[in-house]
Structure formats: structure tokens, C-alpha cells
Amino acid sequence: MKHLLILGGGTGGTMMANKLAPVLDAREWQVTIVDNSEKHYYQPGFLLVPFGIYSMRDVVKPRRQYLPAGVKLVISSIDHIEADKNKVVLSDQSILPYDYLIIATGADIHPEQNEGLVDDEWRKSKFDFYTPEGADQLSKFLKGWEGGKLVVNPVEMPIKCPVAPLEFLFLADAYFTEKGIRDKVELRLVTPLSGAFTKPRASQVLGEFLERKKIEVTPDFGLARVDSKEKKLVAWDDIEIGYDLLVSVPTNMGDPCIGRSDLGNELNYVPTDKETLLAKGHDNIFVIGDATDLPSSKAGSVVHFQSEVLFENFLEHIEKRPMPAHFDGHTNCFIESGFGKGLLIDFNYETEPLPGEFPLPGIGPLSLLKESSMNHYGKLMFRWVYWNVLLRGLELPMGSAMSMAGKRV
Amino acid sequence: MGTINILGKQLAVDADGNLANRSDWNEDVARELAKQEGIPNLTSQHWTIINYMRKVSEKEGSAPSIRRLTKESGVDTKTLYQLFPKGPAKRAAKIAGLPKPVGCI
Ligand SMILES: Cc1cc2nc3c(=O)[nH]c(=O)nc-3n(C[C@H](O)[C@H](O)[C@H](O)COP(=O)(O)OP(=O)(O)OC[C@H]3O[C@@H](n4cnc5c(N)ncnc54)[C@H](O)[C@@H]3O)c2cc1C
Numbered sequence: 307m308k309h310l311l312i313l314g315g316g317t318g319g320t321m322m323a324n325k326l327a328p329v330l331d332a333r334e335w336q337v338t339i340v341d342n343s344e345k346h347y348y349q350p351g352f353l354l355v356p357f358g359i360y361s362m363r364d365v366v367k368p369r370r371q372y373l374p375a376g377v378k379l380v381i382s383s384i385d386h387i388e389a390d391k392n393k394v395v396l397s398d399q400s401i402l403p404y405d406y407l408i409i410a411t412g413a414d415i416h417p418e419q420n421e422g423l424v425d426d427e428w429r430k431s432k433f434d435f436y437t438p439e440g441a442d443q444l445s446k447f448l449k450g451w452e453g454g455k456l457v458v459n460p461v462e463m464p465i466k467c468p469v470a471p472l473e474f475l476f477l478a479d480a481y482f483t484e485k486g487i488r489d490k491v492e493l494r495l496v497t498p499l500s501g502a503f504t505k506p507r508a509s510q511v512l513g514e515f516l517e518r519k520k521i522e523v524t525p526d527f528g529l530a531r532v533d534s535k536e537k538k539l540v541a542w543d544d545i546e547i548g549y550d551l552l553v554s555v556p557t558n559m560g561d562p563c564i565g566r567s568d569l570g571n572e573l574n575y576v577p578t579d580k581e582t583l584l585a586k587g588h589d590n591i592f593v594i595g596d597a598t599d600l601p602s603s604k605a606g607s608v609v610h611f612q613s614e615v616l617f618e619n620f621l622e623h624i625e626k627r628p629m630p631a632h633f634d635g636h637t638n639c640f641i642e643s644g645f646g647k648g649l650l651i652d653f654n655y656e657t658e659p660l661p662g663e664f665p666l667p668g669i670g671p672l673s674l675l676k677e678s679s680m681n682h683y684g685k686l687m688f689r690w691v692y693w694n695v696l697l698r699g700l701e702l703p704m705g706s707a708m709s710m711a712g713k714r715v
Numbered sequence: 716m717g718t719i720n721i722l723g724k725q726l727a728v729d730a731d732g733n734l735a736n737r738s739d740w741n742e743d744v745a746r747e748l749a750k751q752e753g754i755p756n757l758t759s760q761h762w763t764i765i766n767y768m769r770k771v772s773e774k775e776g777s778a779p780s781i782r783r784l785t786k787e788s789g790v791d792t793k794t795l796y797q798l799f800p801k802g803p804a805k806r807a808a809k810i811a812g813l814p815k816p817v818g819c820i
Binding site for chain 2: 462498500506526528530541542543571572573601658
């Protein structure tokens, strides 16, 4: 019996189990997936929880329900991987051997990486919305908040869903407007980037949105520490920004089990071949999603495009044939802009987001790099697509490679 | 793709304004690039960082992040910000004639 072991049963791990289990001969292969929790969260929904658009019940489902029959789910924390011995050690010291390993342990926030972020003011005047607890606590806090300075601060790049801090601000603008207290709230983005976003064309468009919505931007801000008493952010070059309510996106890192296995870089991301998705230097370890060190965005849509590449490559690689598929860095991202509207951007390693129609050239129905209500419905639809299409490993009406059709250069 | 004028020569740059060709770079070019970034003099500490970045980039194909700079160059974050104000990794990469560090998409 050969063992395929999948570490992490989130977006990428679940997709790969659903794609591979039906095609691998069950007499030859045992597929096992390890995760430390029975709960599968729809993370993009965390953005909408603070504003009461989704409740916590809307963003969680039982993990098992999304795994195919025949796949063994082990609920346990992974301690480390012994790559030279082809085995994984769980936190209770039990051992899972493997012939092939797929690492899909994702990324998480690490507020302890910054001085002064986690203390007795954490989740009182300083929140995150990247975890279920953070999103939930923030929604409770916002209900009673009467206004003041709201600062959104992504501490360090890369982060999951790099547009989420901007979306949070757009939605906050709409939320406080509808509550009738927008004039009592000052909104500010404090970012380590030189502008609203990293890609020039999108940065310009999004920058104009921020301006129109009266959201201030402090660029090039490298956070050194948070002073909870004085309620201010202090940068390495001593610039200070005061807040009443801090919404932080703390440093994102790969899981500590990657560090313990000596398989990660300085942020515990696994160095991964950007085309084949094999872990560099390991012929029987593939990596997918947020756990990779790839320069593509850390987003569910990226995981989906990678899953198609990984699927094709895996089936050839186990037969010792050359791997046919190449990942091009394709990313596709809905951006909520508030008041029932949204934008959509589509890009890859080489090509930045461009205006146009998607997925059908000249028709859409979605428009690229432009605000529309259709794009907002696209985002709301995404939750249904996530549970019913993406996780199940089914195809979307577009290929994994980015297409230039319908785009205006 | 644009160009910039360095020491009387037109050198090609990428969308971020960083040198497009590694072969266009030398220490005099670096001193000029530094001036354009508002750094009038490159000290030995600046050169430690610049040389470290070039070494990593040569070996791995891309410039290191600020976190890795702090960890491996022997210069702490506070000093890095004094040497290359605003964005040390971004700025040092530009002066070192390298593309902007990846990982910030
Ligand atoms: C606020 C927010 C908004 C977002 N918005 C969008 C969006 O609009 N569009 C989009 O495409 N993407 C969005 N994303 C990103 C998207 O959710 C992630 O990119 C995607 O879920 C990554 O999938 P993954 O499989 O790599 O990791 P995950 O889905 O995070 O799965 C990792 C799994 O590994 C498990 N695990 C990790 N370490 C261990 C261990 N040591 N032991 C046992 N189990 C372990 C975890 O429990 C988890 O279940 C958003 C994310 C956030 C936080």
C-alpha cells in the first residue's frame, strides 16, 4: 500500500483530496489528511463578519463533510516532518509514514512578532479580523463604537488576501455612513507599501477610491512597536500614528511545524518550485497554497489554480514521467468597495491587473478593475462557489492559466 | 520600459524604476542611484547591505526581504531604517541594481 499524506485540511488540502482520491486506485493508495480542528472556516467571510453582513454561523462547516469517502481524516496537531525519513510526527508522538506528501498547512497571523501588539488591550482597543475570534470580537465591539480614529495596519508583507485591508476600509466607510456616524470616524490606512497596493495600475485605481471615500493613507510605514497606553503606532524611523481603534493585520507566517521541520524560510514558508509546485530539494513533497513561498498572492483563487497544476503533475510524477503543467501565478480577486459594489482584478507573475471584461471578452458579466454591483454579487456568490465547487475539486468556467482575452492593455 | 540617466548614460529600468539589466550596475552607478534616493554618501555599513543583497540575489534569483536582512546581515532593523529610510529592502535593492524584492504582492 502506498501512502499519500496531506497536511492541512483547509482550502488546498480539501481540494487535493477531492481531486486525487477518486482517480488513485484504492487498492494501491491510502489517502490520509491531517488537521487539528473539525471546523472548516470560510476565511474570506471573516471580512464581512465585523460589519454584521455575515454571522459566525455563516462562515463555518464541519471539515469531514467536504472530504470524499475513503480518505482518512486524522484530527491532530502536526509536530514536525522528517523529510529524510519520509514520515510525519504528530504532537502525541505518533508517526505517519508517507510515500508522497502534500503540504497545505496555510498561513496564520503572528501578533507576538511585534512588540506591544498582544497585551491586555488586545481585542479591547486592538483587533484583528484574520481569525474567527478576532472577527467575532470586532463585530461585537463595532456595534457599540461611537467613533474616533480607526487605523488599519497591515504590519508586514506578504499577507493573505493582500486587498483585505483596503476592503475593510471601504466597508467601514459604508458601515459608518449607514449608521449615521461617518462624520465622527476618521479612517486611515497605515501600510508598509509605497501606495494602496503593490501592482502599479491597481494601486492607482484603488488609491483614487481611498481618496474619494476620504480614507487617509500613510505609506512606507515600518511598524516597530505599538504603545497601548498612549494608543499609538511607532515606526522604526520614529514616526508616530495615534488611534482609538486599531485593526491590525499582524505578520503572517507559515505554520511553526514547518520551522520545526527545517523546511521553511524566515517566515516558515516552504521554498517551492514556482512552476511544478514541488518543494525545492524534495522529490516526493508537493506544496500548495499559503504554505508556499511563491510570489503569487496568498488567496483561495490561487489555491484553486494551483490545484489543477498540482493534480496533473502529481499523476505523472508518481509514474516517473515528466511533469506537464506549469503554474503561472494566476490570481483572481474580488474587492468589496462598499455600498453593494465591488471590483475584480485578474493577474499573474508577469502581467499586472488590467481593465476589461471577465470571463467573456466584451461581455463580462464581470468588469475588471472597475466598480460594479455585479462584482459585489460575484463576491457574495463566491461563498457558495467555495463550498460547492472549489472544495469539491470541480472546474470553474476558466482555465488555470491566466487569459489576456477581454483585457485592455 | 523607461530609462534613467546615470553618469551620462541612458540605462533601462523596469516598472518600479529599478535597473533592468544587472550588467549595467557598478559601484559608481550605485553611488549615483543612492544620490537619487536621497542618500548622499554610501558608508561601509551601506555597502555591507548592498553586497549582501547582491550575493543573495545572485544565488537565489531574488533580493531578500527586510526580515531576512535583519536576521542575516548583522545589521538590526532600526539601523537599516536609518541607512535606507522608508523602505530598507526596497531602497537597498534599487541601489544594488536589483528588482524590487518579491513577496510583497
Ligand atoms: C480575512 C481574509 C479574507 C480573505 N479573502 C479572500 C478572498 O476574498 N478571496 C480569496 O481567494 N481568498 C481570500 N482569503 C485567503 C484564503 O482564505 C486563503 O488563501 C486560503 O484559504 C488558503 O488555503 P490553504 O489551503 O493554503 O490554507 P488554509 O485554508 O488556511 O488551510 C490550512 C489548514 O492547515 C491546518 N494546519 C496548519 N498547521 C497545522 C498543524 N501544525 N497541525 C494540524 N493542522 C494544521 C489548519 O488548521 C488549516 O485547516 C482571505 C483570507 C482571510 C484571512
